Amino acid sequence: MQIEKYYNDLNTLHINTEENRAYYMPCSDIENARKETNDRKQDLNGEWNFMYYTCIDDVPEDFKDGNTDGFDKIPVPSCWQTQGYDRHQYTNTRYPFPYNPPYVPYDNPCGAYVTHFESDNDYRKYLNFEGVDSCFYVWVNGEFVGYSQVSHSTSEFDITDKVKNGDNILCVLVFKWCDGSYLEDQDKFRMSGIFRDVYILNRPQKHIRDYKIETDIQGKINIELDSDTDVSFVLENEKGEIYSGDSKTITVEKPILWNAEYPYLYTLYLVTEDEVIREKIGFREIKIDDGIVFLNNKPIKMKGVNRHDSDPVTGYTISREQAEKDLKLMKQHNINALRTSHYPNAPWLMQLCDEYGFYVIAESDIEIHGTASFFGGSQAVTFGLLAQNSDWENAILDRVQRNVIRDKNRTSVCIWSLGNEGGYGVNFEKAGRWVKEYDSTRLTHYESSMWQMEGHINDTSMLDVESTMYADYKWIDKYFENPGEVVWHRVSLGKGSEYGGAGEWINLSESKLGKKEKEQMAVVKPYMQCEFIHAMGNGPGGIKEYIDRLYRYDGFFGAFAWEWCDHAIDMGDSKYFYGGDFGEYPNDGNFCVDGLVYPDRRPHTGLLEYKQAIKPFAIKSYSNIMVVENRYDFAELDDKLYFEVNGERMEFDVPPRGKKSFPRPNGDVVMVKAYQKSDTLWAKKGYEVGFEQLIVNDTVPKLETVNADGSFEVSEQGRNITIKGNNFEYIFDKSTGNFKKLSDAVTRPVEWNMWRAPTDNDRNIMRDWINADYHREQSYVYDCTYDVTDTVTIKCHNALIPVVQRKHMDIETVWTIYANGIVDMQSSVKVGENLPVIPRFGLRFFTKGENVKYYGYGPYESYSDKHLCTYLDEFNTTVSDMYEPYIKPQENGSHFGTRYVETENIRVSSDTPFSFSALHYTQEELTEKKHNFELEKCDDTVLCIDYKQNGIGQNSCGPLTQEEYRFDESEFEFKIRIEIK
Ligand code: IPT
Secondary structure, eight states, rough: OOOGGGGTTTTOOOOOOOOOOOOOESSSSHHHHTTTTOOOOOOOOEEEEEEEEEEEEOOOOGGGOOOOOOOOOOOOSSGGGGTTSSSSOOOOOOOOOOOOOOOOSSOEEEEOOOOOEEEEEEEEEEEEEEEESSSEEEEEEEEEEEEEEEETEEEEEEEEGGSSEEEEEEEEESSSGGGGGGGGGEEEEEEOOOOEEEEEEOOOHHHHHEEEEEEESEEEEEEEESSSSSOEEEETTTTEEEESSSSSSSESSSSSBOOOOBBEEEEEEETTEEEEEEEEEBBBOOETTEEEEETEEEEEOOEEOOOOOOOTTTTTTTOHHHHHHHHHHHHHHOOOOEOOOOOOOHHHHHHHHHTOOOOEEEOOOOOGGGGOOSSSTTTTTTHHHHHOOOOGHHHHHHHHHHHHHHTOOOOOOEEEEOOBOOOOOHHHHHHHHHHHOHHHHHHHHOOGGGGGOOOOOOOOOTTOSSEEOOOOOHHHHHHHHHHEEEEEOOOSSTTSSSSSSSSSEEEEGOOOOOHHHHHHHHOOOOOOEEEOOOOSSOOOOOHHHHHHHHHOOOTTEEEESSSSSSSOOOOOTTTEETTTTOOOOOGGGGGOOOOOOOOTBBOHHHHHHHHHHHEEEEEEEEETTTEEOOOOOSSOOHHEEEEEETTTTOOOOOOEEEEEEEOSSSSEEEEEEEEEESSSOOTTTOOEEEEEEEOOOOOOOOOOOOOOOOOOEEEEEEEHHHOOOOOEEEEEEEEETTTEEBOOOOOEEEEEEEEOOOOOOGHHHHHHHHHHHHGOOOOEEEEEEEESSEEEEEEEEEEETTTSSSOOOEEEEEEEEEETTOEEEEEEEEOOOOOOOSSEEEEEEEOOOEEEEEEEESSSBTTBBBBTEEEEEEEEEHHHHHHOHHEEEEEEEEOOEEEEEESSSSSEEEEEEEEEEEESSOOOHHHHHHSGGGOOOOOEEEEEEEEEEEEOOOTTTSOOGGGGGGGOOSEEEEEEEEOOO
């Protein structure tokens, strides 16, 4: 087929599209508007004719006339890759095609879509596409209608003149790539097609084209109209009508304000002769004062999450039910803010955010990350290529405008984001200035503004907030230490730069920077982490340290977890595929599997951890009182929650953001649980919002002294020391320094254990672990003696040394075996020099049985820096239940702070809390396999008893594991008691 190559043309972004406008849904009258019947909307979703071509050359000319010979059927909306066409590809930052802007490959896959629709009225007809990836051409009844792009934005065409009464043919040709794809390099599976709703709006000749509603907290509603007909207004609160008339300024006495905790909305009807538009609006005002973000004059905290449109079955196509499920789950987990990473969400989804109560950062459809991936390039050198190139100015501005204009009436939108990771330069500066001019009621954000390129001094004056991603908490401390004086300066790697490298702290008064630059840097803006706690695999660890700071610093107003859900493709039979599983190049492996929920929305333990970290209260215990902190910004604590303190119902009347003390019941451990007081859209009254376990006395009871009578028979043969008692027979192996037989309790010799299956957060340190051969440790025994009295004492000095390497661990152990079979182990361990942090250190037992009892942090997996969602208690569970099925297998299911653990035939205890895991998989198996469905169960129960494990951290895309959680001791004592049952 011959076609104009608009997809390669930066000067043709749209043809015949209507001017951008706010999203709305007109109805015939107020009754229909009230019921949301949308009776003026002609839904075109459904089964369309479809044909996939690898290149435009293969598309028949008469397709646009509706010839569908040989065509398949496809659901609209959908992504064609999820329907079996083309193939899946996951790439993060690297462009999936050669960088040759604005051109895309000649072989540019395309999908030809054909449907029919009926018409029987004289209304004007506006054809709407809410999302098509990446660009598309439209014909009605064989006539060319227009062209559009910007995947996640609405394109509207007036097709009135092309439509006839009766049957009409609509043909759409969608291309996989276009010049716009250079700006849509978001970290996601790359999918294509008509992935959001398609419909026609039947509208009277004269109608409202656009409107902008602004409210203030004194109750004023200001409506700016673009209409060629008269408009009157009806305003209702939840109880009924409070205004009707035609004034474009309406004032409501004592308005009920909107916030994320009380998302109160009024309904405004915009009434014209033959049409009514229903708009839900809230009264709220967001502003900055002295570096602090205020909503309705109260400082607020946004505890957020980054959300992509992603489903393992439907891809980018998300139904209302799917979206609502996400929002409900978020609210159930105390999340009150959303960043629409990295493109506008479906327009109706933003209405749901108004209703559920989310503070939204609405982001434009922009990411230009691939410019940082060239050989010899980097974020500091080539990142800003398109951001600075004037050829791209219109395209960037277009995307920012489409985002802002569409969602300008959404109460939930508090911040406009210019996009994600596109570098910085004049194009963004212009776009940012446009936003500020168009909408002075909201804040602006663009994280990438920190990238300053050679020869250009960034103007960031139109950006209201300072934003980083994945900054270390120490960085945040520094930011607030001396604001306006000590500032972070990120500069290019180019020559002549005063500071070099990716950035550093500079003292402005001592700096040689120019006056203009210094002035800009001295402005203290409120701060947020637009991405933090990268939730890939087992993690994130160390959330608390960030949330502590969110509440410590007034200027730190928000943090958004990366990211909401794991992206993967459902292959059936509980199999999920990720990058590389489709043989694609380039791919970024399982870097897309980095969500707080599994692809099917089962919560990860990371989500439970985040829920606890951001719960709307905090309780601390001092002498005989407990201080209850209300972390709601607007709600009285006892308006939202009731508590159970050691099972007894209590209410805490603490004002928003206040603290108050209450008497604390006696006892070493006090459990305080918080429940929702009434039903909400996302949970019933009585839903548990969070808990606080107050450990008043954390002394661990000493192990009891063993008094055992009985006799032993001890014999030595080669490497074996055999110890027989009344009811046991043990064999100690002098070549390993450990037991090879513990009656029938172990099926294999007990092993010294240092390896853990690397978690995704270990993906960097793992290289050091492998280079240090931590996975190849061998025991060498220097000396082993025993003595028999009323106990048998084995003293053993051994080392752990892998092939190739020198000594890693020097271990001196005293094993005391009592006549009743109890074994006490006491090891003094010295760690070799110049070694990476240690994954774990302990013993591994292969034992039998499914049932496990332990006293430690449970019931979920827990680690030194990841145990907020767990509490200290005795738990009865099973080996199968303790397994966490991460899509890419890795260390999982351990329990930190354990005092004892009991399988069906071994009990291990200590008066120094330890960590354990009991799984059906060895760490070798978990290391080796790429997907959970490939895992083979071990015949035995693999019981690992660890002195310690390294913290979990968030280094998959974030700082190193926080120092206090690193396993980097140079010497330590490890003490456990082993009992065979
Ligand atoms: C950052 C991106 O903004 C986000 O889209 C995602 O890729 C995330 O990290 C990683 O999962 S980019 C990173 C290089 C800081």
